[in-house]
Amino acid sequence: MSAHDTRAAPPTGLRVLHLVTDAYGGYGGIALHNRDVIESLAEEPRLAEIVSIPRIAAPFDDAVPPKVTFDTSGIAGKRAFLATVWRHLRDRRGFDAIWCGHINLAPIAWLAARWTRAPWALAIHGIDAWPRAASARARFFASRADLVVSVSQVTLDRFRSWCPVDPARCVIVHNAIHxxxxxxxxxxxxxxxxxxxxxxxxxxxxxxxxxxxxxxxxxxxxxxxxxxxxxxxxxxxxxxxxxxxxxxxxxxxxxxxxxxxxxxxxxxxxxxxxxxxxxxxxxxxxxxxxxxxxxxxxxxxxxxxxxxxxxxxxxxxxxxxxxxxxxxxxxxxxxxxxxxxxxxxxxxxxxGLAHFSLESFGKRIRGAMARLIEA
Structure with a gap:
């Protein structure tokens, strides 16, 4: 695990703030998806640093890519998570894009985007974004994402049934298989x-x-x-x-x-x-x-x-x-x-399983990030 150091020299290149429920040290499909996103973005030459902040994490042995700061200081609870995000937002270096790994974190991602004036993407996975998640509050924040990245067409269709985001602001990136x-x-x-x-x-x-x-x-x-x-x-x-x-x-x-x-x-x-x-x-x-x-x-x-x-x-x-x-x-x-x-x-x-290879996933994720930044 690594933590952010505000005294470090600013990196040359673009910086991304990555807000996730879990990734390294997490269990299940969403944690795996978030790890794959981190490692795919780390291969983008234009990105100098990805600051990934999880809500939960257990000890892990996975190697985190060198340009990734995986800051686990916010896993002690909601206040600790918010404090960690705020500490990074105060950083003089700023962020060029924000990637929100779960709809429950959309309010924080929206606020971070307002603070940094950076575009932000919302990843949706399944029932987290299906109609049962519908509420005025969820609709308000989710509809303001500059890009919605869905793991499937089914999830995107059900999400848009209650949060009518312009299809031009949506992209499908199926999960990857290692x-x-x-x-x-x-x-x-x-x-x-x-x-x-x-x-x-x-x-x-x-x-x-x-x-x-x-x-x-x-x-x-x-x-x-x-x-x-x-x-x-x-x-x-x-x-x-x-x-x-x-x-x-x-x-x-x-x-x-x-x-x-x-x-x-x-x-x-x-x-x-x-x-x-x-x-x-x-x-x-x-x-x-x-x-x-x-x-x-x-x-x-x-x-x-x-x-x-x-x-x-x-x-x-x-x-x-x-x-x-x-x-x-x-x-x-x-x-x-x-x-x-x-x-x-x-x-x-x-x-036909090659369609879901990690290499193909990485290309689609980096394409989505390029689209977000260029927006």
């Missing part, structure tokens, strides 16, 4: 034994088991298991992730008589993530609330056939059916048939 971190490999024997998967055909889902986020398709897949087991008695549904909704999902599996065939992994270490995907014959995320669905990319990068949803941004992760199947989560027959079809597919990494 292809080098994945790849095809045999199942890890210790994980097969740990989860009782020897000679089993595995359908996998990966995500937070949050009682406030019951939109990932876990319920639909558990409900599909009795019918699927009649056709494939060797089937196991592996649910990877942690959260407070675990007891309810376990009770549902028990009530449906499939508790022995639904396995919950609990928390997964980052180092084990790729090997968890490699346990699967099918990856399914038939939900209603994914802004994009980075886990689908990760599964496909391990060669696992993937199933997304027609009801959320996960359909864009499988490129509307080009590199994976799309199902309506409300159609149980369609979901069952998609799983049975995917089981028969040979494992392979789809060539």
């Amino acid at each position: 292809l080098e971190a994945y790849g095809m490999a045999p199942r890890r024997a210790d994980l097969v034994e740990k989860y009782g998967l020897a000679d089993r055909t595995v359908v996998l889902s990966f995500g937070r088991l949050d009682p406030t986020e019951r939109y990932k398709g876990f319920d639909e897949l558990i409900e599909a298991m009795p019918d699927l087991l009649r056709m494939r008695p060797d089937l196991t549904y592996l649910v990877a992730g942690r959260g407070g909704d675990l007891p309810r999902l376990q009770a549902k599996a028990l009530a449906l008589g499939v508790a022995d065939q639904v396995v919950f992994t609990g928390s997964i270490e980052e180092a084990d993530k790729a090997d968890i995907y490699r346990l699967a014959d099918v990856f399914a995320l038939p939900g209603r609330g994914e802004g994009f669905g980075i886990v689908l990319l990760e599964a496909m990068a391990c060669g696992v056939p993937a199933i997304g949803s027609s009801r959320d941004g996960s359909r864009e992760a499988v490129r509307d059916g080009l590199i994976g199947q799309v199902v309506d989560p409300d159609d149980s027959d369609q979901l069952r048939e998609a799983i049975l079809t995917a089981i028969e597919q040979p494992k392979s990494v789809p060539a």
